[in-house]
Amino acid sequence: MADEPETNPFPVPPPMPEAPPVMPYVPPVDPYVPPAVSAMDFEEPVGGLRAEERTMGMLCHLLAFSGYLIPFGHLIGPLVMWLVKKDESAFVDANGKESLNFQITLTIAGVVSGILCLVLIGFLLLPVVIVGGIVLTIIASIKANEGTVYRYPVCLRLIH
Template identity: 55%
Template sequence: MTDEQPQPAVLDSPSPDARRWAMFAHLAGFAGYLFPFVGNLIAPLLVWQLKKDSDPFVDDQGKEALNFQISVSLAAILSFMLMVVLVGFVLIAVVVAGAVVLMIIAAIKVNEGKAYRYPFCWRIIK
């Protein structure tokens, strides 16, 4: 008898359909620019709820996109409150620019079939 360590399961690459829906979940955050404070939360939530049962990759990335949009919304609210002392104007610009860049990076990565984790994200939904 040998003491062999079990090998990790080899994960298959997500299907093109799963990659597409995961990409839509990340890009859905741009709806917040059309409908401020609700679009960026509702759109990823809808994509995730509609497609989470179709593929584990879509479920994982839908939760990640929604958690990121919740974090961005909280940061934006804090920035608006800090506009009273003027520092909020700079902070909101940083939040918006960072969110745009990170959503595009996430969409590109998941379209390549790689799971993406946002930095500085509060993961409320597990």
Template identity: 55%
Template structure:
């Protein structure tokens, strides 16, 4: 009898390849630490290149993209609020919150569970 090379996923649970790309979509938001606008470019590239391979990748790619857009808009608002000093505090809240939520989303995606970010403006449907 021939052994399958890839583990077979249970019905309703995404396969290992789909889970891996969903995880990468969420973690690619950290590219913003390395290159300007990387937090937007990373999830966009993963989503656009892999969305046709699996419904789970498409869903989580859109979710990661929407979250990064929301974080970028919140960061822009914080920069504007730095004129009245409160922005310096709020930018740290946004950064720490984004890091924690991206890690949680990546863990959930790796488990094969669809994750929905709280406080996220879902522009891409």
């Protein structure tokens, strides 16, 4: 038995092949995921107006709804906004005047409709004045936020 070569009960495995170079993990791109920086961050002013001007123009109209909470708030809200911001922006100035003129017109129409309630026709006119005022104020607010000055269709132009 001396002539037999010694066998190792634990044979040495062959050397491992070289591993390919490690590439950094790149997650797959999902076409439905929005980019990290949205286009809104670099939004161009609408019609040359800043977002603040459009917001103030919109508030000139929306502050008229404060009249449902505060007596004469429909006049005071737009008046205060217009007086504070009219010198800063021609857009806010135009929207403030338009809102005030319309609210004055609504006040006159409401008083006339109230008086005509004595003759029964006012009961038909009063809901038209109220609903028309709400709808047109919302439309004007949306238009102001889009950067346009909305001209109310039935409005006395008392403030120029």
